[in-house]
Amino acid sequence: MKAIDKSDFSEFVDNLIEDDDREVVGVQKKDSKFAFDPLYESDDLRLDYDTTILPPKKYFMPQRETLIEYNIEKGETTPVNRVVPRIILGVHPYDLVAIGQMDKVFEDTHEDPYYLEKRRQSVLVGVNMENVSDKSFASTMGTATIDSGYDLMLTDIGDRYAIEVGSSKGSSLLEQAGAAVDDAKPEEIRKVKQFKEDLPEKFRSDPEFDPFELPSLLKEYYDNDEFWEENSEDCLSCGTCNLVCPTCYCFDVKDVNDISLSEGERMRTWDGCMLEEFAEVAGDENFREEKAARYRHRYMRKGRYMYNRFGDIACVGCGRCSEQCLPDIADPVDIFNQMKEGTS
Ligand code: SF4
Ligand code: SF4
Structure with a gap:
C-alpha cells in the first residue's frame, strides 16, 4: 500500500489536468447534488461525496453516440468511435462493481468496440466511501468495499490518502506523482483496515434478505400478478430508475438523416425497460x-x-433509483423485503 499527503495529491491532480493527453473527470458539487464532470482544478474535486446523480457508465456508454456516418448518394458508410482517453477520479466501490458487470456484458457474444475501447482508454481511480447516501444498501449487496476492479483506490486517513494499486495502469499513473508517494506506514495500513471494518454501520439496516436468495425469491414471485400490480400502481413509466442505474445498459439504435436525406448518422441512445415503448415491435x-x-x-x-x-446480482445497492423515483416506488429493498416476508 502507498500513501500521499493531501496537498501533494492536489498538486498531482492539477498536473494531470494540465497534461493534455487525457481528460480528467471527477466528482463535483452541482447545486445540492454531486456529479462526475470534467475537472479544471483540483479544488473542485469532492472525494467526500455520498452519491452522484448518474454513475460513471456515461463515459463508456454515452447517452447519445454516433456509431456510423453514411452518405446514401455515394453509397458510403464510415464507422465512428469517438474515444476520449480519460482519468476518472473518485469512483465508489459499488460503481466499480457495476462497471465490472458491464464489462462482462459488452465482452459477451459479440464484443462491443464502442464500449470496450472507451473502457481500455480509461483509468479508474476509486475512493472508499466516507459519506453514505441514506438510500444506499451497498454493504448488504457486498459492494461497499472491493479488492479489485480499480486501477487505484484511495482511502482518506486524515492528512493523507492511502492508495491501493490495482493494475499496471494504476501504477504508471502513480509514477507521475513521483517522490510525493511513499510506502504506507503500518499504522496507516491498520487505519484502512479499520475504516473498511467500520463502514457497514453507515449503511441502511433495513434489508432483510441475502442477495443470493434473490433469484429463487423472484422465481417464486414471477406469477404473483397481484404483487406486481399493487407495487407498480403509482409508476409513471418515466424510466428514471433505469437511466440512473449503474448496471442498466439497454440502448436503442436509430438512423438520423440530415435535411437533404443524402447523409446521416446511425445513433445509439440510452433506453430503459420501464418505458412504455421499450418492448414495442413491428x-x-x-x-x-x-x-x-x-x-x-x-x-x-x-x-x-x-x-x-x-x-451476478445486477443491483449493487447504490440507492439512486429510490432516491430519484418521484412516486417513491423504486426501492429494491422494499420489494425484496416484501418477498422475503411473504415467504418466511
Ligand atoms: S422511476 Fe419510479 S415512476 Fe419512474 S419508471 Fe421507475 S418506478 Fe416508475
Ligand atoms: S437497482 Fe437501484 S439500487 Fe440497484 S444498482 Fe440499480 S439504481 Fe442502484
Missing part, C-alpha cells in the same frame, strides 16, 4: 404493455436474469 405489438409487467421485468433482470447468465 405490427403495433408490445410484449410488455402493462406497467406491472415492465415493473416486474426490471426486478427480474436485477435479481434473476443476470444472475442466471453471468452469476
